[in-house]
Amino acid sequence: MPNLHEIIAQIQRELYCPVCGKNYEIGEIRLRGLFDHTLIVQTMCDSGHVTLFMTTIKNVTREKHPLKTDDILDLQKSLENFNGDFQTIWKP
């Protein structure tokens, strides 16, 4: 199943600040919610521009990880105990 690391790594690669064009550091990305297959992601670039993104998990994970309902439920469960701080789960 897709894990948070993969999803956030993908977000970090593909999203950039729409105001100043900067890419985000892991610590600047916050997950705000998961609704159905849609992730709500809040970012703040180092210039302080706050942006909300919505992205579907289907697109984030591409075809190499076909999603099943169980995967979504597992992800949702892990998000329930998640405070939105990726730095704490990003340790190698």
Ligand SMILES: [Zn+2]
């Ligand atoms: Zn910015």
